[in-house]
Amino acid sequence: MSTTKERSAENKVVEFDVRTDEMLVNMGPQHPSTHGVLRLVLRTDGEVVSEVTPHLGYLHRCAEKIGENLTPRQWIPYTDRMDYLAGMSMNLGWSLCVEKLMNLHVPEKARHLRVIIAEMQRIASHLVGMGAYGLDLGSFSPFLYAFREREKILDLFEEACGARLTYSYLTVGGATADLPPGWLQKCEAFLDQFLPVIDEYHALLTTNSIFIKRCAGIGVMSAEMATNYGCSGPVLRGSGVDLDLRRDGEEWYTNMYDGYAFEVIVEKDGHYPNDHVYPGVPPEAVLGDCWHRFYVRMLEVRQAIDLVRQAIDRYSSATDSYGEPVKLNEKLPKGEAYLETEAPRGQMGFYVVSDGSAIPYRARARSSCFCNLSVTSELCRNTLIADIPAIIGSLDIVMGEIDR
Amino acid sequence: MGQQDLVSRLQEAFGDSIGAVQLESIDPWIEISADGLPDVCRYLRDQPDLKFDYLSCISGVDYFEPDPKKAAKLDGSPRTEVVYHLWSVSHKTSLVLKVILPRWKDDQEGVLPEVPSVADIWRTADWHEREVYDLSGVHFRGHPDLRRILCPEDWQGHPLRKDYEMPLEYHGIRCR
Numbered sequence: 027m028s029t030t031k032e033r034s035a036e037n038k039v040v041e042f043d044v045r046t047d048e049m050l051v052n053m054g055p056q057h058p059s060t061h062g063v064l065r066l067v068l069r070t071d072g073e074v075v076s077e078v079t080p081h082l083g084y085l086h087r088c089a090e091k092i093g094e095n096l097t098p099r100q101w102i103p104y105t106d107r108m109d110y111l112a113g114m115s116m117n118l119g120w121s122l123c124v125e126k127l128m129n130l131h132v133p134e135k136a137r138h139l140r141v142i143i144a145e146m147q148r149i150a151s152h153l154v155g156m157g158a159y160g161l162d163l164g165s166f167s168p169f170l171y172a173f174r175e176r177e178k179i180l181d182l183f184e185e186a187c188g189a190r191l192t193y194s195y196l197t198v199g200g201a202t203a204d205l206p207p208g209w210l211q212k213c214e215a216f217l218d219q220f221l222p223v224i225d226e227y228h229a230l231l232t233t234n235s236i237f238i239k240r241c242a243g244i245g246v247m248s249a250e251m252a253t254n255y256g257c258s259g260p261v262l263r264g265s266g267v268d269l270d271l272r273r274d275g276e277e278w279y280t281n282m283y284d285g286y287a288f289e290v291i292v293e294k295d296g297h298y299p300n301d302h303v304y305p306g307v308p309p310e311a312v313l314g315d316c317w318h319r320f321y322v323r324m325l326e327v328r329q330a331i332d333l334v335r336q337a338i339d340r341y342s343s344a345t346d347s348y349g350e351p352v353k354l355n356e357k358l359p360k361g362e363a364y365l366e367t368e369a370p371r372g373q374m375g376f377y378v379v380s381d382g383s384a385i386p387y388r389a390r391a392r393s394s395c396f397c398n399l400s401v402t403s404e405l406c407r408n409t410l411i412a413d414i415p416a417i418i419g420s421l422d423i424v425m426g427e428i429d430r
Numbered sequence: 431m432g433q434q435d436l437v438s439r440l441q442e443a444f445g446d447s448i449g450a451v452q453l454e455s456i457d458p459w460i461e462i463s464a465d466g467l468p469d470v471c472r473y474l475r476d477q478p479d480l481k482f483d484y485l486s487c488i489s490g491v492d493y494f495e496p497d498p499k500k501a502a503k504l505d506g507s508p509r510t511e512v513v514y515h516l517w518s519v520s521h522k523t524s525l526v527l528k529v530i531l532p533r534w535k536d537d538q539e540g541v542l543p544e545v546p547s548v549a550d551i552w553r554t555a556d557w558h559e560r561e562v563y564d565l566s567g568v569h570f571r572g573h574p575d576l577r578r579i580l581c582p583e584d585w586q587g588h589p590l591r592k593d594y595e596m597p598l599e600y601h602g603i604r605c606r
Binding site for chain 2: 276360
């Protein structure tokens with residue numbers, strides 16, 4: 027196994043003869059591998075990067091300031107535009123937070139509808155993460171394969187709410203509309219078709235020896251470091267920390283998954299839950315490296331299929347309504363509430379402070395990618411330039427959520 | 431451990447650093463004095479039975495009503511609150527700490543209020559404190575690199591303060 031350190035040491039030996047100067051390289055904000063408008067300033071010595079400074083804010087749209095001027099339901103479209111690859115999960119996070127403040131319990135049917143939608147969104151989001159990661163590492167085909175399937179999920183979402191990217195579908199009290207007739211059958215047909223396709227992804231990337239060489243042993247993050255930096259989602263679990271808010275979170279959120287059978291995707295004794303179906307961990311991979319973060323995402327796609335199937339059963343047998351009606355200008359009770367949910371990219375937190383009027387006094391979004399990105403300076407120190415896209419890509423960031 | 435036990439334990443260990451306690455609200459919170467914050471935080475992180483090793487979020491909330499006619503509606507006196515949401519990965523418990531500051535340091539208008547930085551306790555705080563500084567205008571004493579993070583570096587003012595006024599123009603770009 028060749029670790030980063032050994033490789034950089036090798037490089038230094040090579041560069042001993044050819045004298046090099048330190049150079050500042052600007053990567054981004056228009057670089058395709060920075061996943062949006064992220065700018066990294068790299069201090070390089072030949073091929074070795076000694077320091078990385080991320081600069082953010084290119085996509086800052088003052089979402090929190092806008093939130094202080096709109097009612098919670100009016101702010102839902104703005105949450106869509108935070109993590110624009112998982113708009114449904116953002117809608118859900120904010121809705122749950124406001125419901126916690128209002129002490130509003132959604133009907134049984136709405137609860138299961140939310141699970142269906144949130145988990146379908148997780149699949150769509152991880153497909154982009156997977157496809158774009160292949161693209162970062164120079165393999166184009168997985169991207170097309172991933173988008174082929176994602177397109178079908180977007181078609182389903184379009185049928186449910188009319189939008190393909192910024193949905194505003196889940197809202198305070200439940201959802202804006204019920205699922206249309208025949209939707210569940212289409213969703214089930216998609217899941218049946220999708221399940222065998224996952225093997226293709228594993229054949230294209232997970233077991234691809236070039237892919238393994240590019241990301242196994244690269245960007246290794248210890249569990250302590252991941253916790254200390256506030257990483258979450260697949261980035262945290264890829265380091266072996268057993269934390270998934272769907273199981274461990276606050277009751278307001280875990281209520282939604284009450285009675286669902288699922289196992290948190292985290293490595294235990296060299297194995298992942300249910301990984302016998304898929305290629306196992308290659309000997310080159312180290313816990314906490316880019317490969318593990320990628321693999322956790324891939325297994326979560328499989329897990330999401332099971333969750334959607336369970337939710338479809340429950341949703342079909344529920345008899346109540348898809349949502350509790352909430353007025354657009356409904357007065358919020360005085361107080362404050364903070365709630366974190368497990369979005370595809372990690373723990374998305376919302377904090378709402380109310381002074382008793384219909385408009386929140388303060389609306390705050392805690393972004394998961396913001397914390398996940400903050401480790402880059404430390405992860406990228408003393409790596410090769412070519413490894414930087416591999417590390418940034420494995421964090422699977424969305425700038426819309428970081429800059430808000 | 432119940433919230434009440436935790437509060438009495440903190441009060442015993444830190445005395446005056448622990449201020450008002452609100453256990454009835456949706457998310458129970460404990461007020462900590464600005465100067466006592468790092469010690470309390472380190473204690474909360476390092477005690478094996480507490481182990482709040484995960485800092486979820488730092489938010490700045492500005493309580494102020496610029497319109498004197500509506501000022502009476504404000505809940506309490508004008509102040510800036512810095513809210514810390516903590517989480518324990520091993521015990522799956524959460525805790526909310528608040529530091530309540532005057533809106534301006536020593537009531538001198540234009541001088542930002544100060545809180546000691548906790549970036550050396552949780553690395554999450556590094557960027558979060560930069561964000562709170564940028565948007566809510568709180569100075570974090572001892573922060574390794576307190577620069578603006580979301581707004582441009584030459585931006586004037588702190589947009590989430592309630593008395594903030596949008597500039598007329600920025601580098602020749604009309605703002606309002």
